[in-house]
Amino acid sequence: MAARTGASVGVAVTITILGAMSLAFFVTTMVFYGNAQSAQSDLDAANEDVKQFVSPQEREHAAIRTIRDEASRERKTVVGYLATNTSELMQTVAGDSSMGMAELRERLAGIEGTEGLSLFGLIELRNDQIKQLDKELEASETARQSAQAASQAEAQRVAQIESEFDAAAQDMQRAVRGYGDSNKQVLDGVEGIQNKYGRQIEGLRNDFSSGTSRLQAANDELIQENITLQDQILRLLGMGSIASIAGLPEEALVDGLINQVNAIDNEVMLSIGREQKAVLGMTFAVYDDAIDIRADENGEYPAGKAVVEIVRVEQTFSRARVIQSSAGNPIVRGDVIANAIYDPTKTYKFVVDGLFDTDGDGIHSRFERETLEALIERWGGILVDEISGDTDFVVLGEKPVLPPQPGPGAPVASIQEYVRLQQEIQRYDDLMSKAEVTSMPLLNANRLQTLIGDFPN
Incomplete structure (x- = not known):
């Protein structure tokens, strides 16, 4: 009995221990399972963190x-x-x-040049470029030194030339001043002689003119007395009278024709123009026919039926206004005109000097004087350099302006130009003085164009 009781107690204890161990194992298992789950979660989180740095595939690279x-x-x-x-x-x-x-x-x-190149490639490229630039810089420095040496040599040569030129210029300036002084003395002497003899010549000319007029009047009286005496002698001898003066043939006195008549504007067109040397303001007597221009027994020509005055001259014809006419005998086409002093065969001589403005731009120059001279020659005139006894007109433009006298260090060209202008001004003054002393007709450009009838359109 006691043995069964002890065995039962042992079994109970064993069962109790096994139960406690099972419970402990269960609790331990649950704890480990919880820890395992937590560790797995941490592991998963750690794997996710690792994936941010490297993926499983990249680990094998x-x-x-x-x-x-x-x-x-x-x-x-x-x-x-x-x-x-x-x-x-x-x-x-x-x-x-x-x-x-x-x-x-x-x-x-x-950075320029990094496209398609690594940093090492770019560095090597830049190193090569730097080496090339260093070589070019060295060559440029050598060339600069050579150029500097050449420039210094050229500067020395130019300085030598300038020194020689300055010396030559000073010599020329001294010579020019000497010539200028001599020229001034000569000009002063010539001017004194001109003034002295100009007055004497003017007095002689006036005396000659007065004497010529008196002699001409006396000669006319003697001729008239001679004619009268001859007429008396012929009448006494029974031979009748003679004509004192025979007139020119009528056809030789005709200077042109009336081509057109404009009665409304009181104008006519004449058959003479610039080619026949018609002059603005010239007047002509108008006749029905050439036979009307016949001298009477006293050598006098009859007055025309009208008088016309040229108001515009063209190349081959002229326009004239009627300034006098006869009632009942109008001017008609085909009438003839005559002027006793008009001579289309005469060649006029001109002296031209000064500065002119022929194009109307307000600038007077020597070049435009050549245009005026060409106009005179085209009209039929002759250009002469100096005033002489057969000179007809003197045409003067603006007087040249003399600039300030160049200083001692002025260029030779400036000195020569100054001397040339001095001579031109002296010639201008001389021509004007001679024209006034000799009563030579003095014209400007406008008066010349009026004289020859040349008016630009």
């Missing part, structure tokens, strides 16, 4: 394994190793260890 091995040798993590190397790379390349790769790319994109 040779480059990643190389980086991992190098990091292991330096006892660093891969990330730490990469961070350290990146900082050192940025410090080396950009000088800023905190610079990111995006900023580095942006800065590299702004």
Whole structure:
């Protein structure tokens, strides 16, 4: 009995111990399971974190394994190793260890020549360019030194030439001043002689003119007395009277014809123009026919039936206004005209000097004087250099203006131009003085054009 009781107690204890152990095992299992779940969660989170740095596929790349091995040798993590190397790379390349790769790319994109080249390639290219520039700089420096030496030599040569030129210019200026003084003395002497003898010549001319007039009047009286005496002698001898003066043939006295008649404007067109040397303001007597221009027994010509005055001259005809007419005997086409002093065969001589403005631009010049001279020659006139006994007209433009006298250091060309202008002004004054002394007709450009009937359109 006691044995069964002890065995029962042992079984109960055993069962109790087994139950306690089972409970403890269950609790332990649950604890381990909870820890396992927590560890799995941490592992999953750690794997997700690792994926942000490197994916499972990238772990198998040779480059990643190389980086991992190098990091292991330096006892660093891969990330730490990469961070350290990146900082050192940025410090080396950009000088800023905190610079990111995006900023580095942006800065590299702004550098010319980085397209398609690595940094080492760009550096090598720049080194080659620097070497080439150094060579060019060395060559340029050599050329500059050569040019500087040549420039210094040329400057010395120019200085020598300027020195020689200044010496020659001073010699010429002294010579010109000497010539100017001599010329002034000669001009003063000539002017004195001209003034002295000009007055004497004017007095002699006046005396000659007065004497000629008196002699002409006396000669006319003697001729008339001679004619009267001859007439008396012939009458006494029974031979009748003679004509004192025989007139020219009628056809020789006709100077032109009336081509058209404009009774409304009181104008006529004449058959003579610039080619026949018709002159503005010239008047002509109008006759019905050439036979009407017949001298009477006293040698007098009859008055015309009308008088016309030229108001415009063209190349081959002229326009004239009627200034006098006869009632009941109008001017008709075909009438003849005559002027006792008109001579189309006469050639006029002109002396032209001064500055002219023929184109109306307000600028007087010597070149436009040539235009005026060509106009005179085209009209049929002759140009002469000096006033003489057969000169008909003197045409003077504006007097040249003399600039201030050049200084001692002035160029030779300026001195020569000054002397030339002095001579031109002296000639201008001499021509005007001679024209006034000799009572020569003095014209300007407008009066000349009026005289020859040339008016630009």
